[in-house]
Amino acid sequence: MPKFVDPAHRREVIADAVFDIVLSHGFSRVSLRAIAEETGLAIGSIRHYFTTAEGIVRFALETLVERVSSRLEERLEALLPALESGTLSSDEAKARTADFLAELLPLDGVRRRESVVWLAFEEEARTQPDLADVFETSVRGTRALMARTLENMDRRGVLRADLDLELEADSLAALIDGLTLRSTLHPDVLTPDRAKVVLSAHLEGLRG
Amino acid sequence: MPKFVDPAHRREVIADAVFDIVLSHGFSRVSLRAIAEETGLAIGSIRHYFTTAEGIVRFALETLVERVSSRLEERLEALLPALESGTLSSDEAKARTADFLAELLPLDGVRRRESVVWLAFEEEARTQPDLADVFETSVRGTRALMARTLENMDRRGVLRADLDLELEADSLAALIDGLTLRSTLHPDVLTPDRAKVVLSAHLEGLRG
DNA sequence: TCTTTTATAGCACACTCCTGCTACATCGTG
DNA sequence: CACGATGTAGCAGGAGTGTGCTATAAAAGA
Structure with missing residues (x-):
């Protein structure tokens, strides 16, 4: 060998x-x-x-987080210049932003697989401190990402003026988590495509 | 003995x-x-x-679902007459509805305990068909409950006219699931009290 | 009082699990 | 060629698991 x-x-x-x-x-x-x-x-x-067997699980989780977050960053880096350039229409910019956030939904086989495994690890991490800290940063990260995205939209003037951005960030993060949970564990009740429609409608509702 | x-x-x-x-x-x-x-x-x-050991888990899940749903029905039966009576102001009615939906959030020890266990079973049911059907009805049930609540509000004329109620039902169900997930597994990132604020704000946003 | 039912208790078996070791093959390097 | 590093393989031990089975204790009914 x-x-x-x-x-x-x-x-x-x-x-x-x-x-x-x-x-x-x-x-x-x-x-x-x-x-x-x-x-x-x-x-x-x-x-x-x-x-150790524990080490395998730990490494698997780190691998998972790394894959998801790197793909997300990749998309973000592709999105931001397009938005900043100012060449996009308001509708186009909104659609791009929605697509970016929809990256977190289980819309294809790869993401469905990741979502399922993610949820399994998230539950497991609750009683396994060794894994918990990995999620700690990740969950805060998505929350921060929502805030950043909303601030970006706000700077472009596409949001209603009366919004509490911090509150909307928590709301958006929770909505996406809930959409992911339901369309991952109960796709018969909420299909991933439907989840995306709901997400787009939510963003639409924030528009000024 | x-x-x-x-x-x-x-x-x-x-x-x-x-x-x-x-x-x-x-x-x-x-x-x-x-x-x-x-x-x-x-x-x-x-x-x-x-x-059988399997039977214990199965029974425990049925017990959990029964407790949660019976308490929810109890609250619903207390809420509906008050709403139908028409003696409540619009603000009061809205607050009562928000409180009712907040019943699903981990706002006290009992509900936090139930939420944690619920999520654990939900994840477990994914690969255990024996448990899955229990959730099937339950998840559809909460979705239906959201629809009913929104229809009730709509009949009372407190909702915006341009809303797609079916879409809002999916959105509300997902938001509550997400708020529960985050404030249960990551209370440091989203406290249960904050989750309730977010929920109330979401309902406020639906008002016409 | 004798029998039946309900309840408690635990042994023994066949699994599965992780891990400390040891054994062996292969390759690069001295 | 020989040696150490790297990779592959598997045994044996101790712990943990569910379940079939049996034994005993207590209450109820004959």
């Missing part, structure tokens, strides 16, 4: 196996044996990259 | 033990042994009331 293996890639493969298991069987079914079966590796091999 | 034991009460005690364990250590720590320690009963005694 070869020696030239990229350890970072191996860890990612293992993290993906964790995601698959969480997705199809739930967090409680994640075990070294399940990961071994999922990846085709032997338990001993996995333990070569992670000394 | 006596024979006169109320079996229904025993089952409730066991269900409460399940809630306590979920609350303090997470769903994965629920086991016959843990329940036995929590209740002071022997495993054999518990198994006298529940043949």
